[in-house]
Amino acid sequence: MKEKSFFSVLLNLPRLIFMKETRGVALVAIKQLGLVTIIKILFKTVTKTGFIKSIKCVFTFKLDDLVASMFVSMWDVFGDREAIITGEKRITYRELKDRVLRLANGLQALGLKPKDRFAELLLNGNEFFEALFAGSLIGCPMPFLNWHLKGDDLAGAINRASPKILIFDEEFYDDVIAIKDKLTTVKHYVMVGAKLKDGVMLYEDLLSKSANTMPKVSIALALNPYSGGTTGAPKNVNYFDGFGYLISDTSEKPKTSLKDYLTLLVKQVSFTYWFGAHKIKDKKSANIRLLMPSPVYHAASIIGWTPLLLHGATGVAMRNFNAEELLKLIEKERIGWVFIVPTIIDRLLHLPDNVKNKYDLSSMKSLICGSAPASPELKEAANRFFKERGCKNNVFHEFYGSSETAVVTTLIPEDYEQNPKRLASVGKARCGELGIYNKEEAKWCAPNEQGYIFNRTMMTESLKYSGSPEKTKSVFEFVDGVRWFDDGLIGYMDEDGYVYLTGRVKEMIISGGVNIYPNEIERIINNHDEVTDVAVVRAPDADLGECVAAVIQLKKNSAINKEDILEHCRKNGLRGFKIPKIVEFAAELPRHIDGKLVKRELEDKFWKGIERRG
Incomplete structure (x- = not known):
C-alpha cells in the first residue's frame, strides 16, 4: 500500500467527491451540525493547534494534534448541550x-x-x-x-x-x-x-x-471490541487500525491500496446516511437523540452510538434493559434513533396492550436492527407497532455485518416499500463489497444461486485477531488476486443486488446427503401463533447421519404438541428431511446478549458421547 500523505489523499479526492456515499456523509454533517457550527469548530481547531502548526500537520500528514484539537473544539462548541x-x-x-x-x-x-x-x-x-x-x-x-x-x-x-x-x-x-x-x-x-x-x-x-x-x-x-463468541472464545478485533489509519500514526497499514482503503472508508462511514441521520433533528435540542438499550461493549452497538462521537448527538444509556422502560424513554427523551436486536423487538411486541398503548413514540425515525436474523414478519410487525403509536413512516432499518466486518449491507424503508419481497433480505452492500462464491467450482455465483458470502470492508482490510495469527489467516480467501473475508455464511443475491442469508456453515445439517440450513425451518415454526422462540439444530441419526431437531419455547399456557408443530411445518411447505425428526420444548432458549441463539448448548445434549462433524 502506498504511504498515506497529503498529496496521495488529495489525488483521490476528485474521485471520492463523486461517490454517492461521500455526498451522503456530507449531507448528514450539514444537517446535524450546520455550516455555521462546522466553521466554528474548524476555527477553534486551528486556533487551539496554532495556524502554522495546523498547516504543518496537514502537509506532513501528522494529524494527531489537529484531530485532538478538533474533538475538544466540538465539545467546546456544543457546550451545555446534553x-x-x-x-x-x-x-x-x-x-x-x-x-x-x-x-x-x-x-x-x-x-x-x-x-x-x-x-x-x-x-x-x-x-x-x-x-x-x-x-x-x-x-x-x-x-x-x-x-x-x-x-x-x-x-x-x-x-x-x-x-x-x-x-x-x-x-x-x-x-x-x-x-x-x-x-x-x-x-x-x-x-x-x-x-x-x-x-x-x-x-x-x-x-x-x-x-x-x-x-x-x-x-x-x-x-x-470482541467478536460475539457464540461459536467459540470471543476474539479481540482491532477496529483502531481500520477506522484510525488515516488520522493515526500508530495504526497499522491496511492490506490494500490507499485508493481502495479510502473508497471502503467512505462506504463504511456512510451508514449514518443510509440509516436516515440526515432526516433526524429534534426540534428542541437541534440534534439526534439516541437510545442505547443494548450493551455498548458489543461491536454492533457502535452503529447505535456513532452520532454521539461525530455529530453532537445526545445519548440516553440504559444500564439494564427493560421493555417498558425503553418505550418510556423514547417518549420522555424524544428519541429518534436506536439500535436494537430482534429479541428486543419481540419483547416490545409481547408487552400487554395497556402497557404498549401508554406511550407516544412519534419521535422515532430510525429503528436499526442487526446482530441476529429478523424474519420478514417481525420487520413488518415492528413498523406496525411504531405507526400505531404515532410514527408517520416506516422506521425499520437493518444491516448485515459482523464484529470483524462492521456494516456491509443496509436495508432501508425505500427498499421494501418498492418491493415487499425485499423484507426477506438484509439489503444491498452499500457499506462494503459483497459477492456470492461457489467454492466447489471456484467461481462467482449467478444471481439467485446459493453460495458462500464473501465480503470486503474497511475493517476486513485491517483485520487482525490479537494473539491468533492462524485464525486471522484462516478467514480469508483470495479470488483473482483480491483478498475476501469469509464470514461463514451461506446465501444468495438477486438480480437487483439484494442479499438473502440462508444459514451459517457451522450450523448446516447434512441429513441423508442433503444440506439443510436452519433459517427457513426456524422462520416457519416461529410463525406459529403459539411459538415464542425456536432453535433448529443438528442431532445424530443412525440412518441419515444427522437429522433436524427443533427446540421450541411456547407461549405461556400453550397446549400444542409435537404433531401440531409438524402439521404446521407441512402446511407451510416443508418437505422430506427438512421436517424436524425431533421436536422438544424448553422453558427458555439460551441467547447471547446480542440476540444470537447459543445453539452449541442445545446441540451438546443431543451429541453427548457421540463424535460430531465440526
Missing part, C-alpha cells in the same frame, strides 16, 4: 470535555503510553464514553469486555487483550477480585463507585487528582 443521560445523571458536552481530559491525564500518570491497552468492564453510561475518548486522545486501544463473562472466561478475555489498566463498575468488583491473581498484565484497577474497596482506586478520585488540560497527544481511535 451529551450522555443515564437515569437522573445528565452530562453536558462541557462536562464531558473536562472529564475526558482529566481521565486521559490520569491514565498517562498511571504509566500508559501509546499502543498500551486499558480494558473496560462497564455498564452503559458516561464512563464508557469518557474512557473511549480518553484512550483515543493518548493512543491507547480500549478492549470492550463482555460483563456477562465470569471466572476463567473473563480472565481469558482480559489476558488475550493484555491491558495494563482495568476500569470496571462496582457491580463487578467481586468478579474482578476473584480472578485478580490470574490476570497477567493488569497493574492498576480503577473502579467506578462511591465507596473505596481493597485493591482498587476510585474512578472519581483519579479524575479529581488529574489536570483538565490537553494530555500528551497520540491519536488512535480506541475502538477495540
Whole structure:
C-alpha cells in the first residue's frame, strides 16, 4: 500500500467527491451540525493547534494534534448541550470535555503510553464514553469486555487483550477480585463507585487528582471490541487500525491500496446516511437523540452510538434493559434513533396492550436492527407497532455485518416499500463489497444461486485477531488476486443486488446427503401463533447421519404438541428431511446478549458421547 500523505489523499479526492456515499456523509454533517457550527469548530481547531502548526500537520500528514484539537473544539462548541443521560445523571458536552481530559491525564500518570491497552468492564453510561475518548486522545486501544463473562472466561478475555489498566463498575468488583491473581498484565484497577474497596482506586478520585488540560497527544481511535463468541472464545478485533489509519500514526497499514482503503472508508462511514441521520433533528435540542438499550461493549452497538462521537448527538444509556422502560424513554427523551436486536423487538411486541398503548413514540425515525436474523414478519410487525403509536413512516432499518466486518449491507424503508419481497433480505452492500462464491467450482455465483458470502470492508482490510495469527489467516480467501473475508455464511443475491442469508456453515445439517440450513425451518415454526422462540439444530441419526431437531419455547399456557408443530411445518411447505425428526420444548432458549441463539448448548445434549462433524 502506498504511504498515506497529503498529496496521495488529495489525488483521490476528485474521485471520492463523486461517490454517492461521500455526498451522503456530507449531507448528514450539514444537517446535524450546520455550516455555521462546522466553521466554528474548524476555527477553534486551528486556533487551539496554532495556524502554522495546523498547516504543518496537514502537509506532513501528522494529524494527531489537529484531530485532538478538533474533538475538544466540538465539545467546546456544543457546550451545555446534553451529551450522555443515564437515569437522573445528565452530562453536558462541557462536562464531558473536562472529564475526558482529566481521565486521559490520569491514565498517562498511571504509566500508559501509546499502543498500551486499558480494558473496560462497564455498564452503559458516561464512563464508557469518557474512557473511549480518553484512550483515543493518548493512543491507547480500549478492549470492550463482555460483563456477562465470569471466572476463567473473563480472565481469558482480559489476558488475550493484555491491558495494563482495568476500569470496571462496582457491580463487578467481586468478579474482578476473584480472578485478580490470574490476570497477567493488569497493574492498576480503577473502579467506578462511591465507596473505596481493597485493591482498587476510585474512578472519581483519579479524575479529581488529574489536570483538565490537553494530555500528551497520540491519536488512535480506541475502538477495540470482541467478536460475539457464540461459536467459540470471543476474539479481540482491532477496529483502531481500520477506522484510525488515516488520522493515526500508530495504526497499522491496511492490506490494500490507499485508493481502495479510502473508497471502503467512505462506504463504511456512510451508514449514518443510509440509516436516515440526515432526516433526524429534534426540534428542541437541534440534534439526534439516541437510545442505547443494548450493551455498548458489543461491536454492533457502535452503529447505535456513532452520532454521539461525530455529530453532537445526545445519548440516553440504559444500564439494564427493560421493555417498558425503553418505550418510556423514547417518549420522555424524544428519541429518534436506536439500535436494537430482534429479541428486543419481540419483547416490545409481547408487552400487554395497556402497557404498549401508554406511550407516544412519534419521535422515532430510525429503528436499526442487526446482530441476529429478523424474519420478514417481525420487520413488518415492528413498523406496525411504531405507526400505531404515532410514527408517520416506516422506521425499520437493518444491516448485515459482523464484529470483524462492521456494516456491509443496509436495508432501508425505500427498499421494501418498492418491493415487499425485499423484507426477506438484509439489503444491498452499500457499506462494503459483497459477492456470492461457489467454492466447489471456484467461481462467482449467478444471481439467485446459493453460495458462500464473501465480503470486503474497511475493517476486513485491517483485520487482525490479537494473539491468533492462524485464525486471522484462516478467514480469508483470495479470488483473482483480491483478498475476501469469509464470514461463514451461506446465501444468495438477486438480480437487483439484494442479499438473502440462508444459514451459517457451522450450523448446516447434512441429513441423508442433503444440506439443510436452519433459517427457513426456524422462520416457519416461529410463525406459529403459539411459538415464542425456536432453535433448529443438528442431532445424530443412525440412518441419515444427522437429522433436524427443533427446540421450541411456547407461549405461556400453550397446549400444542409435537404433531401440531409438524402439521404446521407441512402446511407451510416443508418437505422430506427438512421436517424436524425431533421436536422438544424448553422453558427458555439460551441467547447471547446480542440476540444470537447459543445453539452449541442445545446441540451438546443431543451429541453427548457421540463424535460430531465440526
